[in-house]
Amino acid sequence: MSVDYSWYLFLGAALFTIGAYGLLIRRNPLVMFMCIELMLNAVNLTFVTFSRMLNDIGGQVVVFFVLVVAAAEVVVGLGILVSILRRRPSATVDDISALKG
């Protein structure tokens, strides 16, 4: 028994929505990073599903690029977070508001 492709696409869309929504409403920077990961993995799932549907390996190649780049991106993000939390422990994004106007 195989599951219809569209379920994977719906799961991808749901994960993407949860990630995007979480990024917009959560205030803990670490949770926001997790939401970003959720969004990127939703993209990966969608690419792999389409790749299987179309029988085209190209979509899975994209996933490798996304995985590698996402890892690099999160490393930079965590570095930024460390430099902020050194200055002010337990900061949420609402506390980081010196710049406005």
Add this chain to the structure above:
Amino acid sequence: MDVLSGPVAGVFRAPDVDYHAFAPELVLVAVLVAVLVVDLVLEGRGRRLVGGLAGIGLLAAMVPVLTLAVDGANRSMVGGAYVVDDFALVFKGLFLIAGYVTMLLSSDYLADDDYYEGEYYFLLLSSVLGMMVMASSRDLISIFVALELLSIPAYMLAGWRKRDLKGNEATLKYYLLGVFATGVMLYGMSLIFGITGETVLTEIGSKLQGPGASLPLVSLGIVFVIVGFAFKISAVPFHSWAPDTYEGAPTPITAFLSVASKAGGFVALMQLVFIGFLGRDDVWQPMFWVLAALTMTVGNLIALRQTNIVRMLAYSSVAQAGYMLLPFAVAGDLAKGPGAAMGPMTTYLLIYAAMNLGAFALVLAVARKTRSGEIASYGGLFEYAPGLTVLMSIFVFALAGIPPLGGWYGKLVVFKTLLDANTPWAIVLGVIAAVNSVIALYYYASVAREMWMRPVPDGDTTPVRVPAGLTAALSLCAVATVVIGVYPQVVARFGDLAVFSLLP
């Protein structure tokens, strides 16, 4: 993708590599590795040397760009995913020069600063490399990789002053919104891939003109991809990071982000829209119309009430992006085909680069003495720095679009495109743009009034000492701004080049 989707059996044959076409990128890679190694060996003792090496590297990468331009042949590699044509070369030249000017701005700023690290130059070169790759990318994967290669170093550069709370905030905002935009863009790309089954833009373009192109999923994909890049070019309503990041980042990096990074976003958009999404102008044209109108209006209105010069220039650069979006909004209605909208955009970008880099260079020069970013600190600048006052007046009036300084020609070609389209929507947009140009004049002129007419706020009239690198950057930008204004054929020629080579 030909290599990968073919039969697995058989001997692996390395693809032919056209080294001449890759030469600018290869030179840049060699230099950025050299910069990293030299800095490692000298352990921070060779500050000037590392900066000089990076600067020379950027100029050296210009040589193969010029030889490729003289050669003139369009080179397509990796199954059409990487193309070196006149369009790519014009922008590679722009990125290298913008990178070089940033280097000139950075050298003294960094040497005087407590935050010196050799990696600064390495990251700057990496970001320029990403932009160079972007100019040639004609494939969803390479566009994504180029976007990340130009963005990730930029996140780190924006937070360069890592013990400064403003710097932290600048980079966190830039990072979170940048990554969010990347995610949205990627999801859009996955939908487009799913419908067309292609990642190469020319293939996507032909698939999107055939049956199945009008699926709502395709429209959604196009919207998501454009939204992703709207963050990069700081179009309203995706601009909220720009002013904060520009204020908190080191000023040379602000100049770099507002010119080179923005141009990178526009290059990607032009390639995606005019090659990949060409057949779906019913989706992107109204979207760009709204983006352009909002970006101009909101950018200019908020710029009016800024008291910090960097924030004012940030909102001004948001508004300028709005003018650059105008040709997109009418591209589908042009008699000569949508591609005719590219010339004006390229021309505007080139002019904008000269005048905006100049304005930020001047902010840096003045801040060396006043140590302040407030517009009020420019009071009486004419009394102790007449040269800088004249230069700043040139840059702000060029940004406002007053002839005979560079900016007017950019505005002219953009408005001419709107008139060429000659639809009611184009005319309405033209009126909005015209009103905005008048609003913009007010805040640009208020800087000039401050400099020429107001007294010096603290009475300190010791002259400003401008180091050699900064002087070179200032004169380069000023000469470019004035020459383009008086003799606009210089940039018009580049604008034309960038159009014809891309059209099928």
